[in-house]
Amino acid sequence: MLYAIFSEDVDNSLPLRMKARPAHLERLQQLKDEGQLVLAGPCPAIDSNDPGEVGFTGSLVVAEFASLTEAQAWADADPYIETGVYRQVIVKPFKKVLP
Numbered sequence: 474m475l476y477a478i479f480s481e482d483v484d485n486s487l488p489l490r491m492k493a494r495p496a497h498l499e500r501l502q503q504l505k506d507e508g509q510l511v512l513a514g515p516c517p518a519i520d521s522n523d524p525g526e527v528g529f530t531g532s533l534v535v536a537e538f539a540s541l542t543e544a545q546a547w548a549d550a551d552p553y554i555e556t557g558v559y560r561q562v563i564v565k566p567f568k569k570v571l572p
Contacts, residue, residue, distance in 0.1 A: 474537065474538070474539075474540075474566055474567075475511060475535055475536070475537055475566070475567040475568065475569055476535070476536060476537075476538050476541065476544035476564055476565065476566055476567055477533065477534070477535050477564070477565050477566075477567040478532075478533070478534040478535075478536070478544065478547075478548045478562065478563075478564050479531065479532075479533060479562070479563045479564075479565070480531050480532045480533075480534075480548075480551075480553065480559045480561070480562045480563075481530065481531040481559065481560045481561045481562075482528075482529055482530050482531050482532075482558055482559060482560060483557060483558065483559070483560045485528070486528055486529065486558045487526065487527075487528030487529070489553075489556050489557055489558045490515075490528065490529065490553065490558050492556055493552040493553050493555070493556040493558060496552035497551060497552045497553050500547075500550075500551065500552070501513050501534070504534075504536050504547075508537075509536045509537040509538065510534075510535075510536045510537075511535040511536060511537070511569070512533070512534075512535050513532070513533070513534040513535070513536075514532065514533060515529040515531070515532045516529055516530045516531045516532065516533065517529055517530075518530050531559075532553070532559075534548075535567055535569075541564065541566060544564050545564045548562050548564050549562070
């Protein structure tokens with residue numbers, strides 16, 4: 474089943490993000506390589522693809538996992554949690570309808 478992982482950043486998270494970004498992206502690449510990743514990306518803090526020093530307010534990952542428990546465990550092990558980037562992470566089952 475698909476799961477949506479909504480993550481909300483702490484204020485001024487950009488320096489923390491940059492520190493943990495390689496490890497964060499490595500985990501996402503692994504999901505992609507295993508055919509589980511549907512989409513992933515950050516939410517810019519301003520209306521721009523490149524928010525610069527303003528940074529990001531959170532992230533969204535939609536991926537396939539065997540269960541909600543597995544999806545939550547994957548989300549809980551994110552390097553962004555370990556380095557204090559995320560204030561809150563919510564994992565919910567997701568049903569893709571379109572396209």
